[in-house]
Amino acid sequence: MTIRPVAARRPVLVAGASLRDVPAPDWNALVEPDEPFLEHAFLLALETSGSVGSARGWTPHFVLAYDHDGNRDGDARRLVGAVPLYLKTDSYGEFIFDWSWANAALRGGIPYYPKLVAAVPFTPASGRRLLLAPGVDAAAVRGALIEGVARAADDTGASSVHFLFCTEDEKNALAAAAYHPRLSMQFHWTNRAPAPYESFDDYLGDFRSENRKQVRKERARAAGHGLDLRTVAGSDLTIAEWASLRTLYLANVVKHDGTAYLTARFFDIIRETFAHRLVATLASRGGGGDVVAGTVNFEKGRHLYGRYWGCLEENADLHFELCYYRLIERAIERGYTRFEAGAQGEHKLKRGLLPAFTHSAHWIRRPGLSRAIAGFVADEAAAVTDRARAYSAHSPFRSGRAEAI
Numbered sequence: 167m168t169i170r171p172v173a174a175r176r177p178v179l180v181a182g183a184s185l186r187d188v189p190a191p192d193w194n195a196l197v198e199p200d201e202p203f204l205e206h207a208f209l210l211a212l213e214t215s216g217s218v219g220s221a222r223g224w225t226p227h228f229v230l231a232y233d234h235d236g237n238r239d240g241d242a243r244r245l246v247g248a249v250p251l252y253l254k255t256d257s258y259g260e261f262i263f264d265w266s267w268a269n270a271a272l273r274g275g276i277p278y279y280p281k282l283v284a285a286v287p288f289t290p291a292s293g294r295r296l297l298l299a300p301g302v303d304a305a306a307v308r309g310a311l312i313e314g315v316a317r318a319a320d321d322t323g324a325s326s327v328h329f330l331f332c333t334e335d336e337k338n339a340l341a342a343a344a345y346h347p348r349l350s351m352q353f354h355w356t357n358r359a360p361a362p363y364e365s366f367d368d369y370l371g372d373f374r375s376e377n378r379k380q381v382r383k384e385r386a387r388a389a390g391h392g393l394d395l396r397t398v399a400g401s402d403l404t405i406a407e408w409a410s411l412r413t414l415y416l417a418n419v420v421k422h423d424g425t426a427y428l429t430a431r432f433f434d435i436i437r438e439t440f441a442h443r444l445v446a447t448l449a450s451r452g453g454g455g456d457v458v459a460g461t462v463n464f465e466k467g468r469h470l471y472g473r474y475w476g477c478l479e480e481n482a483d484l485h486f487e488l489c490y491y492r493l494i495e496r497a498i499e500r501g502y503t504r505f506e507a508g509a510q511g512e513h514k515l516k517r518g519l520l521p522a523f524t525h526s527a528h529w530i531r532r533p534g535l536s537r538a539i540a541g542f543v544a545d546e547a548a549a550v551t552d553r554a555r556a557y558s559a560h561s562p563f564r565s566g567r568a569e570a571i
Contacts, residue, residue, distance in 0.1 A: 176309075198467075210439075231311055351522065388486065410448075521557045
């Protein structure tokens with residue numbers, strides 16, 4: 167770890183830190199009220215469980231910004247900003263794909279790894295990446311953090327820096343610092359405004375008749391399999407049900423020939439430290455309550471995030487019920503404003519999750535590769551915008567319902 171002072175009246179930077187170096191209250195003071203994945207307990211669980219680390223291709227290399235709080239001796243420091251930064255040796259688990267860039271670099275004889283990624287590992291959820299304490303000079307701290315990331319890139323020999331699923335205003339600030347802005351798209355559910363939905367039936371009342379009938383048929387089929395369907399807060403799950411979440415996670419990884427990023431220890435730690443943020447939808451069969459399907463989701467403030475689905479047997483429309491309808495119901499009951507259901511999946515559109523833009527920003531060291539990528543992301547943004555508009559034209563809502571984009 168290195169400590170480097172920056173210009174006068176600007177924060178002191180610490181580069182290459184682990185979250186183990188930061189007290190939880192200090193870190194959580196930087197986190198927005200609707201963002202569970204940036205909380206200290208979640209990120210630390212990834213580290214201490216071995217889900218991230220050098221062996222996993224995600225080495226924590228956080229940039230921290232401290233202020234001296236005006237103390238004469240300069241010893242007392244307050245954390246005023248941070249970037250959740252990781253040194254990467256591959257592009258797995260990012261969900262903003264740059265494999266084609268890496269392949270182009272390889273063909274050109276340009277090393278693409280290591281690179282630096284500002285993100286929550288394995289989590290395609292939007293949120294702040296330039297974390298700021300309340301009441302600070304936002305421009306000064308943000309500028310110091312961007313400078314700290316640039317120094318970290320030099321220190322590590324990184325070919326590039328990638329801020330993934332950042333906010334649009336962060337993307338614009340990074341664009342002013344020679345980053346290439348990139349546009350992508352997901353499908354999000356948003357509550358009705360200014361009068362939020364009062365019930366799931368109220369929600370369906372905004373649907374066109376044929377789409378409303380389809381949803382009701384899917385829910386009826388899901389309820390007709392003789393399964394016990396429940397939505398359960400993490401703090402109310404039994405030890406056996408916690409174990410089933412790991413089983414279902416692995417089952418889905420195997421089914422899709424994926425990578426099991428999260429270790430068994432991660433689930434144990436989350437049960438101990440973060441259960442209050444987790445909510446599961448479960449389908450159980452038999453008197454013993456054996457879980458045969460379910461989802462892992464997280465909630466905080468006004469937002470709900472769908473993350474993992476898995477099943478041990480196939481049942482028609484159960485996926486829609488557990489991944490979307492029950493979670494939309496929970497969002498309505500709790501007055502949430504947004505439900506993000508994860509990456510990809512145009513099938514979400516007919517369930518009322520509409521196109522929503524997501525943002526990233528990318529700095530590329532090599533000028534030639536940087537120019538090529540600049541052209542690529544500009545063309546890609548136009549295509550993404552056209553695709554989002556086309557999807558929105560086929561939403562299940564009657565005319566007059568506000569679109570997500």
